[in-house]
Amino acid sequence: MSAHASVRPTAIKKIGASEIHILWSDGHASTYRASYLRRHCRCALCVEELTGRPLLAPEMIPDDLTIVSVELVGQYALHFQWSDGHSTGIYPFAELRALCPCPHCASASS
Numbered sequence: 359m360s361a362h363a364s365v366r367p368t369a370i371k372k373i374g375a376s377e378i379h380i381l382w383s384d385g386h387a388s389t390y391r392a393s394y395l396r397r398h399c400r401c402a403l404c405v406e407e408l409t410g411r412p413l414l415a416p417e418m419i420p421d422d423l424t425i426v427s428v429e430l431v432g433q434y435a436l437h438f439q440w441s442d443g444h445s446t447g448i449y450p451f452a453e454l455r456a457l458c459p460c461p462h463c464a465s466a467s468s
């Protein structure tokens with residue numbers, strides 16, 4: 359059971375075209391680059407479902423990828439549409455939180 363299983367975003371804000379800022383229900387704040395999130399997409403086109411083998415090479419994603427749209431999926435996930443045309447990725451809140459690139463989270467998850 360993840361420690362972040364019950365956290366939810368309380369505010370979601372795009373910063374320019376290629377970053378998104380999320381404020382979480384436990385007070386934590388995360389800033390993600392679009393290219394970073396896109397490279398962690400877990401959809402069936404990016405990760406082979408049975409084996410978990412990555413089908414997506416990180417270098418296929420341009421660093422200047424932008425966020426076309428972001429929307430809530432029910433009460434559990436965010437859905438992004440990216441500027442490379444990809445839009446099948448769903449990011450459950452707990453996974454999104456686990457991807458937080460801030461130094462605090464990066465050291466806690468290793």
Ligand SMILES: [Zn+2]
Pocket residue numbers: 399400401402403404405444446447
């Ligand atoms: Zn994907």
Ligand SMILES: [Zn+2]
Pocket residue numbers: 386387388458459460461462463464
């Ligand atoms: Zn963090």
